[in-house]
Structures are given as structure tokens and as C-alpha cells.
Amino acid sequence: KIYEDVSDLPGFEYDFVIVGGIKSNTLRGAAGNVVANRLTENPDFSVLVLEAGVSNEGVIDSIVPEFVEDLLTYNIYEWNYTTMPQIGLNNRTIPYWRAHILGGCTAHSESVFIYSWSLINLWRADGMIYTRGSAEDFNRYAAVTGDPGWSWDNMFPYFLKNEKWTPPADHHDTNGEFDPAVHSTDGINSVSLNGYPWPVFDHHVIQTTKELPEEFPFNLDFNSGHMLGVGWLQSTIGGGERSTSATSYLAPNFIQRDNLNVLLHAQVSRLVDPDKTTGELTFGGVEFLQGGSLFTAKATKEIILSVGSVGTPNILMHSGIGDSKALIALGIPSVLDLPSVGQNATEQPLLTAAWSVNSTQTLDSFTHNLTRFNEAYTEWNRTKTGPFVEGGVTHIAYMRLDADSPIFENVTDPSAGPDTPHIEIRMGTGAGFQPTSVLGAPTGHFMSMVQLKAATSGSITLQSNNPFDPPLVDLGLLKTDFDIYTVQEAVKRAYRFVQAPVWQDYIIAPVTDLSSLSTDALDEYMRNNASYASHLVSTASMSPKDASWGVVDPDLLLKQASGPFIPSAHIQAATYVVGERGADLIKERWK
Ligand SMILES: Cc1cc2nc3c(=O)[nH]c(=O)nc-3n(C[C@H](O)[C@H](O)[C@H](O)COP(=O)(O)OP(=O)(O)OC[C@H]3O[C@@H](n4cnc5c(N)ncnc54)[C@H](O)[C@@H]3O)c2cc1C
Numbered sequence: 001k002i003y004e005d006v007s008d009l010p011g012f013e014y015d016f017v018i019v020g021g022i023k024s025n026t027l028r029g030a031a032g033n034v035v036a037n038r039l040t041e042n043p044d045f046s047v048l049v050l051e052a053g054v055s056n057e058g059v060i061d062s063i064v065p066e067f068v069e070d071l072l073t074y075n076i077y078e079w080n081y082t083t084m085p086q087i088g089l090n091n092r093t094i095p096y097w098r099a100h101i102l103g104g105c106t107a108h109s110e111s112v113f114i115y116s117w118s119l120i121n122l123w124r125a126d127g128m129i130y131t132r133g134s135a136e137d138f139n140r141y142a143a144v145t146g147d148p149g150w151s152w153d154n155m156f157p158y159f160l161k162n163e164k165w166t167p168p169a170d171h172h173d174t175n176g177e178f179d180p181a182v183h184s185t186d187g188i189n190s191v192s193l194n195g196y197p198w199p200v201f202d203h204h205v206i207q208t209t210k211e212l213p214e215e216f217p218f219n220l221d222f223n224s225g226h227m228l229g230v231g232w233l234q235s236t237i238g239g240g241e242r243s244t245s246a247t248s249y250l251a252p253n254f255i256q257r258d259n260l261n262v263l264l265h266a267q268v269s270r271l272v273d274p275d276k277t278t279g280e281l282t283f284g285g286v287e288f289l290q291g292g293s294l295f296t297a298k299a300t301k302e303i304i305l306s307v308g309s310v311g312t313p314n315i316l317m318h319s320g321i322g323d324s325k326a327l328i329a330l331g332i333p334s335v336l337d338l339p340s341v342g343q344n345a346t347e348q349p350l351l352t353a354a355w356s357v358n359s360t361q362t363l364d365s366f367t368h369n370l371t372r373f374n375e376a377y378t379e380w381n382r383t384k385t386g387p388f389v390e391g392g393v394t395h396i397a398y399m400r401l402d403a404d405s406p407i408f409e410n411v412t413d414p415s416a417g418p419d420t421p422h423i424e425i426r427m428g429t430g431a432g433f434q435p436t437s438v439l440g441a442p443t444g445h446f447m448s449m450v451q452l453k454a455a456t457s458g459s460i461t462l463q464s465n466n467p468f469d470p471p472l473v474d475l476g477l478l479k480t481d482f483d484i485y486t487v488q489e490a491v492k493r494a495y496r497f498v499q500a501p502v503w504q505d506y507i508i509a510p511v512t513d514l515s516s517l518s519t520d521a522l523d524e525y526m527r528n529n530a531s532y533a534s535h536l537v538s539t540a541s542m543s544p545k546d547a548s549w550g551v552v553d554p555d556l557l558l559k560q561a562s563g564p565f566i567p568s569a570h571i572q573a574a575t576y577v578v579g580e581r582g583a584d585l586i587k588e589r590w591k
Pocket residue numbers: 019020021022023027028029030031032050051052053072097098099100101102103104105106107108109110125126127128129130131266267268269306307308309311312315533534535570571572573575
């Protein structure tokens with residue numbers, strides 16, 4: 001059952017208390033709901049999920065795939081963080097999106113509409129993109145943690161357990177657009193190919209893989225563990241609606257379980273009642289705030305912290321778990337000295353390139369024209385079909401830097417292996433990916449590409465001992481030579497992509513000609529325009545049981561004394577399977 005008011009809660013003691021869940025209308029908060037669903041499969045377990053955010057029920061921007069970023073502008077669905085000045089971005093501070101809604105960030109990812117001059121400008125971030133990462137990514141997790149359970153072969157069944165492969169909204173023939181052998185129709189979370197065709201643009205992309213097959217080979221399915229090449233986008237969308245961890249794992253049939261309780265508007269401040277008498281540190285429960293009052297929920301078996309990569313270190317540090325010197329300096333008594341808490345914060349930088357095009361078959365036709373926008377919305381409302389059933393991206397290209405790239409003279413290759421990309425270029429019709437500041441007046445028809453990859457390192461730290469003050473978020477964007485080199489190389493690849501003969505009559509001109517910029521000028525452009533992919537990881541990193549670094553052990557248990565590796569992908573799929581395996585590990589401990 002989902003409760004809005006603490007006074008309706010059946011009690012304050014449960015077997016498991018899960019902090020952080022997500023409801024359906026935004027795009028995040030994936031893992032907590034997965035664990036809640038799987039634990040309550042056992043009717044003997046009682047579970048409480050505490051979620052600070054609001055309900056996703058009926059939040060239209062979290063349901064219509066095309067409205068992906070709207071929620072980012074509505075403050076109640078957002079934690080409203082702002083980053084620290086980013087040295088690599090010429091000291092810019094930027095808003096850092098984190099969902100404040102049931103379903104977490106899976107419920108609030110993509111599109112911001114700003115209505116002005118009767119035009120609709122769209123600045124698209126990211127959303128619903130379903131990419132699992134490379135087999136090598138997972139095999140590296142297994143090797144680094146010393147637990148083969150995290151290998152690709154062992155995690156693959158969890159992808160199938162999570163995923164419910166669904167026909168696209170337009171029911172088009174999907175033959176040749178994915179590999180059914182690596183998908184499952186038996187899972188919980190809907191995944192589909194795009195459900196609205198862009199025949200002209202689609203043809204140009206696929207034709208490029210034929211005209212430039214060496215640099216841009218076609219990849220039937222980048223979710224097979226082998227990501228390199230250009231493939232059709234897969235998204236967490238089903239029946240023309242966004243699928244989130246709240247809509248899938250907390251769907252009505254699951255939420256009716258008597259042993260599953262979800263309390264919204266419950267912001268957890270810290271873990272309470274630390275006890276070291278048995279030699280092992282335990283906590284008795286969690287303290288949370290609702291309606292101006294503090295309450296405590298007790299867990300008799302386990303507390304599961306699943307509050308995302310900003311929230312998790314924040315709660316740990318306010319509970320006295322972290323770098324003890326830094327905590328004591330803020331007046332927080334140290335309970336466990338774990339200096340890795342909040343460190344290694346790893347994000348993917350993102351830069352956009354856009355071109356005006358000689359075609360009216362673009363998303364701009366709908367987003368720049370209120371009449372067509374309303375027609376499309378009406379179609380979506382009536383039949384869950386039309387251009388609003390997807391987020392705007394059509395394909396993704398994954399590629400590696402050349403093995404003899406000069407950057408490797410001084411930097412060790414950070415990728416997980418030779419079958420793992422350094423660069424992602426995702427593409428689609430429309431100026432949607434282009435910040436309006438770069439585009440100017442967003443009239444006309446465009447196509448755009450987004451480059452991301454690389455790995456930066458920042459941190460989540462505290463500004464005070466008040467758990468309700470926002471933490472300090474440093475993404476460390478574009479701080480390293482490798483990141484700068486890789487984003488520059490990604491820009492060059494994007495321009496080489498559109499040099500395939502097929503684009504000749506289609507492209508009119510780049511919005512900003514990045515190919516004509518000198519290395520220094522491109523560097524400056526990146527620093528002034530780059531953003532992030534919303535893929536923060538590693539702030540509570542996993543390490544081998546006996547390692548002196550890290551925050552959790554390979555069983556996902558907080559370690560006494562416990563290297564950031566971001567998957568070469570968007571990260572909701574990885575989050576879902578960590579939740580799935582995490583639930584199995586907990587069930588195993590308590591069977
Ligand atoms: C704008 C955006 C777009 C994205 N697009 C994509 C994409 O296209 N594809 C993809 O694969 N990934 C995408 N991601 C990333 C993906 O959504 C996240 O990796 C994933 O949701 C992480 O899940 P999580 O459970 O770790 O944390 P979150 O999703 O952040 O969930 C944490 C939950 O905990 C709650 N919480 C936090 N603090 C507290 C507290 N103190 N007390 C109680 N509750 C609390 C939050 O409100 C939230 O509901 C996107 C992320 C964003 C922000």
C-alpha cells in the first residue's frame with residue numbers, strides 16, 4: 001500500500017526498511033522499488049519503503065515519453081541541487097537533476113519545455129534510454145570485487161528478469177532492428193524500439209553504416225554485451241508510455257501485497273541506534289522527517305539504503321559513516337571511518353552538435369508549432385501513438401578511440417577492454433538536444449547528436465551537520481586530459497558521420513561549425529557548453545571484502561573498511577540488475 005501520511009502507517013517496525021523508492025512519472029529511483037518488490041515475494045517479510053518525494057500517480061510529464069524533461073523544471077519533482085563551480089567548465093555552476101518522486105530518476109528523465117513567443121523550445125537531456133553496458137564492464141566488476149557473481153554471464157539472467165520486451169507503439173516490423181535472442185518478454189519493466197517512424201532520418205543513419213562501414217558498422221543489438229557500432233535505440237517504454245521502476249515494480253498488482261508498505265514525503269535524515277557490542281556495527285533504524293516532525297522506523301533484519309548517488313553518501317555521512325576527520329570537523333560524531341564515502345563521484349560529460357536540415361520530417365515540426373503539438377498530444381491521449389511515444393533519439397553509435405591515439409602515451413585506457421566503447425553518439429531529428437542558448441531562435445528543422453563518455457571524478461561532501469541542508473555536489477566534469485581529448489574526438493567523429501555521401505542533400509549547415517574550430521577554440525567551446533549525462537555513480541563504491549577502500553562489499557553490505565568504474569552505457573539497466581541481484585543476496589542471507 002502507498003501512504004502519504006505517516007499517521008496511516010500500520011506501524012514503525014518492519015523486517016526491512018528500504019530508503020528511496022520511485023513512483024512512475026519521472027525517470028529515476030530505480031533500485032529501491034526492485035528490492036521492495038522482490039523481498040515481498042516472501043509473504044513472511046514485512047517491508048517499508050521510505051521515499052522523500054511525491055507520488056508519480058497521474059503526473060502526465062512522467063507518463064508521456066516525449067515530455068521527458070518537463071519534470072526537471074517542476075521543483076516538487078526535483079531535489080533542486082546546484083553543482084559546485086566546475087573547474088573544467090570555466091567555473092560554471094549548473095543545476096544537477098535528481099528525482100524527488102516515487103520511481104526516482106527513472107520517473108523524471110527528459111524534456112524541458114519553455115514556452116516563449118508562442119514557440120516551444122525544447123532542451124532535451126536524456127531519458128528512458130535502455131543500454132546495459134558491455135560484457136567487459138561487468139566482467140571487470142567481477143574481477144575487481146573478486147566476486148564472479150557480478151560477471152556478465154551471471155548478471156545476464158537478471159537483465160532478462162527485469163526486462164519485458166514489448167512491441168513498439170506503431171507495431172511496425174522490427175525484424176533487423178534488434179536481436180530477440182538477448183531479450184525477454186517475461187520480465188517486469190517494459191523495453192521497446194521506437195514507436196514512431198522517421199523514415200528519412202532513419203534511412204540516412206542506416207545508409208551511413210553501409211557507406212562508411214569501417215568506422216560506423218551496423219550493430220544489430222548493442223545490448224548483447226557487444227556495444228560497438230551503430231544500432232537502433234531501445235527505451236524503457238511500453239504501450240506508448242514511460243516505464244519506470246515505480247510503474248513496473250510497484251504496479252497495482254504488486255502494491256496490493258499486504259507486506260509491502262510505501263510512505264511518501266518521508267525524508268530520511270540518518271541511520272540511528274548504532275551498536276558495536278557484538279563486534280559488528282549495526283543500526284536499529286532510520287530517522288525521517290514528515291510534516292515538520294521526526295519519526296523513527298525500525299528494521300529487525302536489514303536497512304537498505306537506495307537513495308541514489310547523491311542521497312546515499314549524504315545519509316551515510318550524516319549517520320557518522322565517512323571520512324571521520326571531515327565529519328568531526330562538522331560536529332558529526334564518527335561511527336565508522338570510511339573515507340571512500342562520497343568520493344569517486346563519476347559522471348559522463350555531454351556536448352551537443354546540431355545541424356539544420358533540408359527536411360520537414362523532424363520533431364521540430366511538432367515542438368515548434370503549437371497546432372501540431374496539440375494534435376500530437378491528442379493522438380497520444382486517444383491511442384498512445386504518434387510522435388510523443390518516444391523521447392526523440394533514434395539510434396546510438398558506440399565507438400572506441402584509435403589504439404594509437406596520442407592520449408594513450410600518457411594515460412592508461414580507462415575502458416573495461418577492447419570491446420568496450422569510449423564514445424557514445426546518440427542521434428535524432430529535431431533541435432531537441434540543443435540548448436536554446438546555442439540555437440538562438442529555435443525555428444527550422446534540425447538533427448542533433450550528443451557526445452558523451454569518458455570518466456571524471458568528483459565528490460559528494462557535506463556543507464553542514466544539518467541533514468536537511470543539500471550536500472555539496474562536485475561532478476569534476478572535464479577535469480582530466482582524457483575527458484577533454486575524448487569529447488573533442490567525439491565531436492570529430494560526429495562530423496565524420498555526416499560526411500557519408502547520403503547526408504549531402506539533407507544537411508544544410510551546422511548550427512555552430514565545431515569542425516572549423518581550432519583545438520583551443522573547441523576546448524573553450526566545450527568548457528562553456530558541455531553538460532552532463534545524469535549518470536552519476538560510484539559514491540558508495542563496491543570493493544573486495546578485504547580491501548581498505550570502497551564503501552560496500554560484493555554482497556552490497558556496508559563494510560568496516562571497505563576505483564570508480566562507470567558502465568559504458570546509460571545506467572538505469574545496470575541499476576535495475578544491481579537491485580535484482582541485491583534482493584537475491586538479501587533473501588539468501590535470511591532464508
Ligand atoms: C534527467 C535524467 C535522465 C536520465 N536518463 C537516463 C536514461 O535515459 N537512461 C538511463 O539508463 N539512465 C538515465 N538516467 C539515470 C537513471 O535514471 C539513474 O541511474 C537511476 O534512476 C538510479 O537509480 P537509483 O535507485 O540509484 O537512484 P534514484 O533514481 O536517484 O532514486 C533515489 C530515490 O531516493 C529518494 N531519496 C533521496 N534522498 C532521500 C532521503 N533522504 N529520504 C528518502 N528518500 C530519498 C529520491 O527522491 C529518489 O526517489 C537519467 C537520470 C536523470 C536524472
